[in-house]
Amino acid sequence: MGVLKKKKTENFSSEASILRKRSPREKVLFGFVFAIFAIYAFSLIFPFLYMFLNSLKDPYEYLLESSHLNFPEKALFSNYGKAFTEMELETSTGSVVGFPLMFLNSIWYSALCTASGVFASALTSYCVAKYRFKLRGVFYGIAIFSMTIPIIGNTGSFFKLVYQLGLYNNPLYAIVTTFGGFGFNFLVLYGFFRSLPWSYAEATFIDGGSHATVFFRVMLPQAWPALLTLCIMAFIGAWNDYMTMILYMPDYPTLASGLYVIESSLKRGDGGSYPIYYAALLIACVPIIAIFAGFSDVIMSNFTVGGLKE
Amino acid sequence: MNTATDAAATRVETEQKPPKKGKFGSMGGKKRGELIFLACMLALPVLQWLIFWLFVNVQSIALAFQDTRGGFTWNNFAAFWDELHATTGKTIGVAVKNTMIYFAVGVLLQLPGALVIAYFLYKRIWLNKVFRVIFYLPAIISGVVMVAAYRSIVDPGGPFEALAALFGGHLPPEGLLANSKTATLMIVLFVIWTGFGGNMLLFGGAMARVPVDVLEAARLEGCGPFRELVQIILPLIWPTICTMLIFTFTGIVNSSGPILLFTNGDYETTTINFWIFLKVYGQQGSGAGGEFGIVSATGLCFTLVTVPLILLVRWGLEKVPTPEY
Numbered sequence: 001m002g003v004l005k006k007k008k009t010e011n012f013s014s015e016a017s018i019l020r021k022r023s024p025r026e027k028v029l030f031g032f033v034f035a036i037f038a039i040y041a042f043s044l045i046f047p048f049l050y051m052f053l054n055s056l057k058d059p060y061e062y063l064l065e066s067s068h069l070n071f072p073e074k075a076l077f078s079n080y081g082k083a084f085t086e087m088e089l090e091t092s093t094g095s096v097v098g099f100p101l102m103f104l105n106s107i108w109y110s111a112l113c114t115a116s117g118v119f120a121s122a123l124t125s126y127c128v129a130k131y132r133f134k135l136r137g138v139f140y141g142i143a144i145f146s147m148t149i150p151i152i153g154n155t156g157s158f159f160k161l162v163y164q165l166g167l168y169n170n171p172l173y174a175i176v177t178t179f180g181g182f183g184f185n186f187l188v189l190y191g192f193f194r195s196l197p198w199s200y201a202e203a204t205f206i207d208g209g210s211h212a213t214v215f216f217r218v219m220l221p222q223a224w225p226a227l228l229t230l231c232i233m234a235f236i237g238a239w240n241d242y243m244t245m246i247l248y249m250p251d252y253p254t255l256a257s258g259l260y261v262i263e264s265s266l267k268r269g270d271g272g273s274y275p276i277y278y279a280a281l282l283i284a285c286v287p288i289i290a291i292f293a294g295f296s297d298v299i300m301s302n303f304t305v306g307g308l309k310e
Numbered sequence: 311m312n313t314a315t316d317a318a319a320t321r322v323e324t325e326q327k328p329p330k331k332g333k334f335g336s337m338g339g340k341k342r343g344e345l346i347f348l349a350c351m352l353a354l355p356v357l358q359w360l361i362f363w364l365f366v367n368v369q370s371i372a373l374a375f376q377d378t379r380g381g382f383t384w385n386n387f388a389a390f391w392d393e394l395h396a397t398t399g400k401t402i403g404v405a406v407k408n409t410m411i412y413f414a415v416g417v418l419l420q421l422p423g424a425l426v427i428a429y430f431l432y433k434r435i436w437l438n439k440v441f442r443v444i445f446y447l448p449a450i451i452s453g454v455v456m457v458a459a460y461r462s463i464v465d466p467g468g469p470f471e472a473l474a475a476l477f478g479g480h481l482p483p484e485g486l487l488a489n490s491k492t493a494t495l496m497i498v499l500f501v502i503w504t505g506f507g508g509n510m511l512l513f514g515g516a517m518a519r520v521p522v523d524v525l526e527a528a529r530l531e532g533c534g535p536f537r538e539l540v541q542i543i544l545p546l547i548w549p550t551i552c553t554m555l556i557f558t559f560t561g562i563v564n565s566s567g568p569i570l571l572f573t574n575g576d577y578e579t580t581t582i583n584f585w586i587f588l589k590v591y592g593q594q595g596s597g598a599g600g601e602f603g604i605v606s607a608t609g610l611c612f613t614l615v616t617v618p619l620i621l622l623v624r625w626g627l628e629k630v631p632t633p634e635y
Binding site for chain 2: 301
């Protein structure tokens with residue numbers, strides 16, 4: 001074990017040293033690119049610093065400033081508390097939804113979409129990757145066809161169906177409409193399941209296990225890295241999705257859709273303050289940044305896609 | 311066992327279980343159990359696909375030929391044709407022009423840009439791990455947050471105006487995002503600024519699988535970074551590039567920026583994707599005034615135009631030989 005570990009470390013360091021070898025001309029090129037990367041990185045960080053700086057200001061101080069680049073006269077961290085109590089909107093039914101409820105809506109909506117979407121893809125991709133049956137080719141074809149042939153303008157039809165099925169403004173929407181097993185997740189999991197050896201399944205069958213046992217107890221745990229990556233990506237996607245909520249579930253505003261509505265009223269001058277709004281925006285980012293910080297290695301190392309040919 | 315035999319053994323082991331021959335009845339409980347298992351696993355996802363993909367698309371085609379009372383009409387196509395020739399407002403004509411701009415930006419700037427960024431990160435440029443995380447941030451942070459930050463920086467009274475003043479310039483009083491001449495450009499700049507993260511990660515993942523021995527051999531032959539990227543890495547990660555290109559072409563009509571967050575389609579910024587959203591959402595919101603017929607007719611026309619193009623692109627890309635490694 002120790003030898004293996006040492007060998008692995010040696011391999012890694014030799015790989016790294018090959019990738020780091022540079023001629024003098026390359027060093028100049030890499031120095032130039034580094035400068036561009038540094039400027040670009042700063043440009044991406046700057047908006048967050050800017051929002052943080054302004055989130056600590058008094059609303060009047062913010063309004064009277066010209067470039068909003070000054071440090072606050074007095075850092076008002078209380079604005080972050082006010083974001084929870086003062087940020088609210090009115091839904092079509094007349095009920096008032098505050099920031100904590102938007103937060104809660106974001107959590108359940110993202111969790112349901114993630115669980116439903118990834119689980120459905122796991123079911124279909126596993127069957128298509130590991131079993132030979134008559135419709136196998138058809139299912140693979142459907143998955144590729146659905147992804148690569150654009151059907152445009154079906155949003156009207158989809159909206160009509162959602163309305164007819166009673167899913168409009170209904171939390172069930174998050175489960176039912178995402179339980180499709182043939183999207184991008186299918187492609188990723190299909191590749192992963194294909195690479196898993198079938199001998200594990202055969203050993204389980206010999207021990208008296210069923211097909212379900214093989215899937216739930218043997219294959220799914222092995223697909224954990226890919227599943228975790230897809231879950232994280234799906235969760236982030238659902239957390240940030242504002243258009244779906246505005247269109248199909250307007251009475252359940254999440255942080256993304258709710259803050260959009262609040263900003264619209266700020267722009268119209270219907271009251272509210274930008275410093276508190278910036279505080280709310282930064283709070284909305286915290287869960288996503290926390291997830292990313294905790295799982296960045298998993299995301300970075302597992303998020304790959306190959307060709308579309310079977 | 312040598313390496314080649316090992317590889318062959320692994321390949322055989324990982325392939326699907328071979329089918330058992332014979333009729334269903336003679337296969338006994340094992341085969342029947344397998345079929346029941348497959349049926350249980352696939353029933354709900356397939357039902358979901360039948361309803362939310364197949365039925366939705368069939369209904370969408372039908373809606374294109376229906377008036378508001380369900381009767382047959384060609385009017386939706388006539389309305390589409392009229393709007394296609396409009397050159398101002400939230401119309402299809404403006405939407406098509408803007409959509410093509412976003413698509414061109416995606417293919418010509420975002421994909422190659424992400425590829426180059428991924429290459430330098432792969433080559434372990436100094437602080438590569440820090441850059442990788444920062445460059446990926448726009449892909450995980452909500453568009454609402456990024457747009458709010460961008461707006462407050464470029465709008466009048468923000469840091470951008472202060473910066474312009476340093477160089478003797480000034481912004482129009484209404485700002486760059488509330489001006490028909492500059493609004494789309496400003497949104498395109500936003501899309502470029504935030505648009506490298508996801509593709510960069512996928513390209514980086516593909517590059518990480520490239521065998522470094524190949525790169526070392528090329529280096530011994532005197533290969534520089536440009537040739538290394540174009541002649542070695544690019545062919546080796548071709549399946550990933552191919553897939554990304556196909557996805558980009560598939561999304562040609564959906565190419566857009568966050569129009570709702572920026573301008574709500576005002577100032578000649580609408581795109582096809584946003585135009586569809588607006589028509590379904592209805593001018594009053596909550597779908598009450600949704601114009602499904604014209605949306606479906608428009609979608610049908612664009613689908614008929616883009617599908618052959620995408621099939622052609624896919625056919626062409628798949629013709630390029632892929633090296634095995």
